[in-house]
Amino acid sequence: MNELQIKDLHVEVEGKEILKGVSLDVSKGEVVALMGPNGAGKSSLGCALLGHPAYKVTAGQIILEGEDVTKLPTNERAKKGLFLSFQYPSEVPGVSMANFLRTAINSRRDKKNPIPVAEFIKQLKEIMKMLKMDESFMHRYLNEGFSGGEKKRAEILQMAMLKPGMAILDETDSGLDVDSLKVVAEGINKLMNPGMGILLITHYQRILNYIKPNKVYVMMNGKIVKSGGAELVHQIESQGYESIKAITQ
C-alpha cells in the first residue's frame, strides 16, 4: 500500500497556478527523491502537503495511509504522521528547542499522559549526540541565530523526536558544508526505518550520494515530467535538467 498518494494535485498561490496536476506515491520504508530545477514547484508541493494557508488546492487529493487529508488543518496532518523539514525554518525567539519539542510531542499524546520529562531529555540527548549537536542547543531559542547548517540539523532532530510515518525533507542539503552534509545524511539513514517513508526534495544530486533513493521523480514547471530509478540521478548529474526537458518535449 502506498502510504502517501498525491493524486492530480493542482495548487494556486495568490490566484496563480503553481502545481499543475502532480501525482506521485511514497511507500513506507522507501526514499523517494523529487528533483527539479529552481522554480519547478518542489517546495510548493511540500507546503501544500502540510496545508500552508497560502497554498490553495484547487483540484486533486492528498491521501495519507488511505485517508484523504486534503482539507485537514496543518496540525491534524502532523498528528497523522506527516512531517516537513523546512528549507527555511522559522525562528521563534523566547521558546527553547526543548520546550517547543516537548509541546509538540505532547500535542500528539493524550492530555493526561504527557511525556515524562526525564524520558524526553534522555531521547533528546541521544539524538543530539547522533547528529553531533551540542547539548546546549536544547536550551537555545528555536532556530534563533542558528547557522544554516544548524537549522537543518535541528529539523532532522525534530523529525527524530516526532517519529513521523511520512517525512518530506525540503532541500535538507542546502546550506550544509560537506562535513555537515555527511552527518545529517548519516543521521537520516539511521533514522530511516520500515515504518517511515521519505520524500526527499532536492535541486542537486549531492545528498543522493549519501542517501540512496528507491525512486526518483523529476518536476518541472509544476508537473512531474519523468520518473524512474536511481539512474535518473546520474543522468541529471551528467547532462543537467535540460536533457530531460529535451526528451520530454
Added chain:
Amino acid sequence: MQSTNTIKETELSEETVRQLSKAKNEPDWLLQRRLEALKQFENLPMPQLSYGLHVNASPNISLNELKPLEHVTNHSAQATADAEGIAIEDLSTAAVKYENVLMPLMQGKGFRNKLEAMHAAFWNNGVFVYAKNSFGNSGKNENSARAQLLLKQKQTEIVWVVVAAEENSGISITESLVSEPVLGDRDGREQNGKGNGKNYRVEVVDILAGQGAKVNYATLQRLGSNVQSLISRNAAVENRAAVDWIDVNIGGGSTRQEIVSVLNGEGASSTMLGAFFGDENQQLDITAKAVHNARNTASNMKIKGALKGRAKAIVQSFTKIMANAANSEGHQKANILLLSDTARASPIPKLEIDNYDVKASHEASVGQLDKEKLFYMMSRGLGSRDAAKLVVEGFFEPLLKQIPFEGLTDDLRHAIKAKMEDVGEELLKNA
C-alpha cells in the same frame, strides 16, 4: 469661571485639605505644603490628556468625581520589610518622625499642571520607605533588603510613595496594585464592568538614591478595568547610585504613566524593564524617560507589550543626554505585538543628545503574529491557539528572564497564559 465653580462644588476644597491633614495627624509644615499646592491647583491648567497621532489614548478624568476623603486611613498600604536598616511608615506619621529627611524630599516641585498640584494637595494614602546607611562601604548592598507594598484600590486613591535610600544602602521594593476584592480570579480584574463605578488612582513615587545606593523598584499592576490611573514615578540618582525599574501592567481601564530617572551624579545608572498586556478596551499611555545630567552615566529602557481586543497603547521612550554628560550611554527598545485587528499601538522613540562623546541607540517595532511561524509550529502538531500562545510567551520570555523577582515573573507568565486563552479565532485562521 465655570471650571472654578465646578471644583468648588467638589471635595477638592481647602476644607478637604485641612480634614485630610488633621485625620492623618500631620505636622503643620506638611499641612502648609498641601495648602501651597492647593493654591497652584486652583490656578494651573489641566494637562492635555488626549493626544497621539495614530493612536489616541485619553484617560477619562473628571475632577469632580474624586473623593479623597472617602478613604483616609493610615497604613492602608500593607507594607512589610524584612531587614534591619529598613523602615516602612505611613508617610504622614513619618513626616514627624523623619522630618529632617522628608522635609526636603516632599518639597513642592514646580507643578507642571493642575493634576500634579492636585496630587500634592489631596494625597490620601502615603508610604515612606527608608533605607538607612547601615551596609557600610562593603559594596555588597545589592538586594540586601526588601520591602513589599500591597496597595488596594478604593474609589479614590491618591497615593504618594517616597523612597529615601541613603549612601551605599540597598533596597528592593515590590509594589502590587490590585482592585478589591481579589477572589483568586485569573488576573485580579474580576469586577470588570460590573458596576463598581469609576475608580481613580493618582500615584506619585519619588525616589532619592544617595551616593552608591542601589534601588530596585518593581510594580505589578492588576487593577480592575474600572480604574483610571495617572501615575508618575521619579528617581533622582546620585553618584554611582543605581535605580532599576520593573514595570508590569496587566490590568487597569486607562493607565497613563511616566517613569523618569534623572541621573544627577557621576557614574549613576538606571534601567527600566516594562511589560504590558492589554485587552478589551484597555488604554495604556506609557512614558519612560532617562535624563543624563552627569558624566559616565548609563541608562537602558526595554519595553515589551502585547495587545488584543480593542486595546490601545502609546509607548514613548525618551533618552535625554545633556551637554555635561560626556562618556554616557543610553539605550532604549520598545516592541509591541498586536493580537487582534482592532488593537492599536504607537511607539514613539525619542533621543535628544547634546554631547557627542556618548553612545545611544533606539529601536521600536509594532508587529502582528507571524503566520509563517504559526504554520511552522502547527506543522509539528501544535494547535493554532497553542502555537500563538507559545509565540507570545516567547515574545516576553527574554524580558522575563531579566526580572530578578520570581514571584513577579510567575504572576506575569500566569497573566499572559490567561489572556491568551481567548485570543480571537479570526486571528488564528492564518488567512
